[in-house]
Amino acid sequence: MKFGRIRSFDDLDVVARHARHVLTLFSGGLDSSYVLKELAERNCRVTALAMDVGEGVHQKDLQEIAARFGATLELVDMREEFAQQAVLPAIRAQARYLGIYPISSSLSRPMLAQCAVETAVRLGCDAIIHTANQSQNSLRRLNGAIAQLGYEGWYGTPYEFSAMTRDEKIKILSQAGLPRFQARGISGDANLWCREFESGALENPEAFWVPESLYEWTAPRDLGALPRELRVSFDAGTPVALNDERLPLQELIARLNRLAGAFGVGRYCGLEHLDFGEKVLEVREAPAAHVLMDAYRHLETATLDAELLREKLGQEQVWVREAIEGRWFGHLRDAAEAFIARTARHVTGTVAYTLRPGAADVCSIRADRPLYLCDRDGWEKRVARERAHTRLSHDMTSTQEIYA
Template sequence: MSDIKKVVLAYSGGLDTSVILKWLQDTYQCEVVTFTADIGQGEEVEPARKKAVALGIKQENIFIDDLREEFVRDFVFPMFRANAIYEGEYLLGTSIARPLIAKRQIEIANQTGADAVSHGATGKGNDQVRFELGYYALKPDVKVIAPWREWDLLSREKLLAYAEKNGIDITKKKSGGSPYSMDANLLHISYEGTVLENPAAEPEEDMWLWTVSPENAPDQAEYVELEYKNGDIVAINGVALSPAQVLTELNRLGGKHGIGRLDIVENRYVGMKSRGCYETPGGTIMMKAHRAIESITLDREVAHLKDELIAKYASLIYNGYWWAPERKMMQSMIDASQATVNGWVRLKLYKGNVIVVGRDSKTDSLFDPNIATFDEDFGAYNHADAAGFIRLNSLRMRIAAKLYNK
């Protein structure tokens, strides 16, 4: 790839990507365009501009984009319409951010005439797959530079030495800063590395940044009411909010009540097992509430079919296939099911728990109290019909019993 003229780098301004920026300049002798995405990670992104300039990047080649609304509206919300959950627990917070970053990188590459893109994901993890599947799906002929698969700077010590040798200003973490490898966005924050590499070790309490411990959460429960339209939350406690505002507020409420902590060992796409801890306070509330509103607005067979698709849909996102035709096909079906998912859900938040206490839909509820009642239904339901229903459904078992139970 010695003919590369310009590359778009996913750039955070931290140690890894700052070293990558300089390494790209030295190794490929190419022009570098930096792209920094604000997807709600809670850190200032503007300092990345100053660091890029210090490394010789032209102002017109520095892109810092606020993608929070797009992230929730076009990626998080569609995923939650599917009730997607990986291996029964993980709400896919890191996974769902990668296709958006890849999409914007390719848009910038097209805008600036770049012939390559680059990322800072290692050769061991899932992110390299997620980024690159996105790149190729959106720009099939793009060249991809993955420094961690090319260079010999395979330790933090070597990265720091390279930075010092090349005059790269790396702000040292404050004393007492987190020792974990972390990734954050509006949906979650993840923790990996150090003591967490021993799956038998309990995480230290001061690791968690977004949530109080359930033991220290308020002793008074808090009620919250969510309004749904076509499967998406459009208001909280009667106040209309944008998608990013919805998730921001639910993160605040969930964090306050110790909701959304998770400690799992997951199966990475590349083949290894990895232990990670996650905080997904808003997403945990969203998942519980969405299933509650669907319980009264979805036909039984539609709901059950959706449940059969969850594992496949979640694996597609986890493994990086957001832009694949099968995920798009599934999304079309899932979105069609959400036309009737309208109404409200009332929840009680209490010491790490999300408790559904009410749900209703004035326009699309399939719950008929006249039929479901344990009181006299005045002919709304004919109990005698059940005998034939049961007898027909037992037919195959009765036939088998006559044959084998002699």
């Protein structure tokens, strides 16, 4: 049997006739729930794979929807793996889209695809179905990752060629006994690194507004009892402590999102390109990303020489480009990451910030093996003495040679 890409709901008919077991990426949202309904009507054996990368998972809701359509739910906690394998390299690579905002789904989608492929192989699934559509860059990121990982079954999304409105899917699911979904508004995606939003009131870049209710980490709150100073410590390029307390990376990120976010630090807005060059607007909040990438840049400038840093800037752009274009498991991103990881070995120290509404101001950079000067006057005097001594020695040698 020759396997191929899934691009439409008609393709599901082929999958239903030949696949013994189908794996779907399942978030409990409208699109993935609708796909479960379509597969149930085709009498497919289905495992619905839900993966937690830090956005929170409502297991009871997921179980209810999966059971309604006869699917087996499998839930995987990927928070630690996501933090170590995706977020940590992103910090070191200064992974911002065109230097504007931290990338997010470019990090999570390859991790989800990898988990899906591993699960499909373990369960003997002939097909992997996700629910990205034409206006979502997740389409090329998920498809690209699944292909690069060498999966040999059917894979793809029926929404690539079968476009449906949100209202159409809501009506059909309601008729099937699932009336919980609402008409289209602002849609979002979240993980432990970033919360991002698009569509609805954010549809038109020329005239949009962002409801304050969207924000969670950066929502306004009483700052009276909160500390005004943050200290972030790194060991060989890895964040290891917050305010001198050693923490696992995912917990350190979670605390930074709350502490820096309380001061409104880490709100972003920007355009991102689709496959054929069109642009869509996204708004996001990522307080921990703001602080950690800024602190990392300060520490590496304190510990790496200028030429190495200039070369690293180019490798960062390669790393980010390959991630956002869906080539996470390609050789080029892997090579760029190896270069960046090599430089990270020298990045050890602590950066301190003073927090104020809307900003985190650096107030201390302390590296274990610094290249910076702490006493310019003292350095000037020492260097002047050394150079004068070197010049005097040179002059005396030259004189002796003349009269020799």
